[in-house]
Amino acid sequence: MDVEDLPESIIERVTMMEGILIDSATGGSADNRVYEYLRRDFMADDTLKMLLPSFVRTYRNLSAFWPFIKSQAGSYAECRQIISSAFTPIIEHLEGANRAPIDAVAGEALASFDADGVHAVWAKALSRRAADPEGAITVARTLLETVCKRVLDECGIRYGYKDDLPKLYGLAARELNMAPDQHIEEPIRMILGGAMNLVNGIGTLRNRFSDAHAPGGKIPVRPSARHAALAVNMAGAMATFMVETYVQQLGKEGA
Template sequence: MLMQNDQFNQAMELRMILTRIATGEDTKEDGEKYKFLREVFVSNTFTKALLPDFVITCRLLNDFWPYIKRRFSTYADRREFIREEFEPILAYLEGDKLFMHDSIISDSIGKFDCDTVIYMWNKALDRREADPDGAITAARSLLESVCKQILVERNISYDDSIDLPKLFKTTTRSLNLAPERHIESIIKQILSGIQNTIHGFASLRNKISDAHGKPKGGYKVNKRHAEFAINIAGSTSSFLIQTHLEVPAVVGVFTDNKAVATKQRT
């Protein structure tokens, strides 16, 4: 996996290549470089979502020239347009809204390729400083969305009104992560700890997030609470996703919450 600053430099190079062709300064090597760099970002669900639309539609560098020529008549306008369009992905990669820990989680979530999950993760990150309440709610929704998507992909039915602890338990059982399914004490301890953390996380969200009204003088949420909630939800989601992608589905019936595994995942 590329380090964050490597991808930032590649995004800057991609922007410069497009700026050169928009201003008549492109070189022979730019065409191949563009194809390579475009593939780097298009192949990752997260970075693809942040790319300018014209990079998605212009598969070859020569495709960009008629587009930018029609759009703007002056070099100055073209430069400014390209600069503005690249700002979201550059800010993302530079770290204005992303810490290295977030990058690792983002990589796992990107591999999952689920729009709802990606949206909730981005929403949690975007809100953690300006809107900690909203960030905690988004973090909870992220974890719920990951669990539900895993169950859907494993052909396991569930009650849509199920609470997070039960939903998480159903998901971990489908992934063979339930503590009772392991005999090694250290493994059971770790898996039990994860379950207890999710119970605590659900309580945190219920007590101090914006999902419930708070009385006057109630507990005020700040950035550290949001950061804590996002780290829990993000790390747990990443662990579940990676396990889901590596472990075959468990065949069986989960009678405690009416979830049923219908077939082996191949």
């Protein structure tokens, strides 16, 4: 097949790559030129790159891929299973299986606030949510830290280089009139107190489960995709709440 004849749909292209790799691993006639073309195309997209199977990111051509898959499987059936399972995260992402209601809402709010900074971190968190749980939890905290720092910078509030997330959030929340003790209505105080606990919880989740541990450090429980989804979705909701509060309280549309 000539590259000009490739399907336009991304999911069809991903499925085609999966088929090429299965053909290569099971004695079929695989097109290395198309594989290399598709790989370059997917690797140029930060979101798709993180969802690609690790062996696609590692091996630039089918000749390099063959020794790997040969060492991993003893039969053609095992080869097919390994390759198909590895492609599940990216295919589910493209089919929308891993999308959450907050994705589009947060994406729009964060892009209008800071497309190059805050929104870029959000996109990174989404790209890792299914394929890299430990990394996703790390980026969830980074998202909130980035939003807090951006708000504080815009408001001219100084903060320490080593200030942790609870400290940064406390400063930003007070500037945005989001601190519980700034309100007398009990329901509002409870909601804002819950928001503060939520932010602290994301920090704790990140410390216990994320990939921020030193190499060789023991992680008590390996995070799964559901842990990552919890952290990313909560961080996205809180980041959106802060941005919308910033716009409403200070009457700014962002940079």
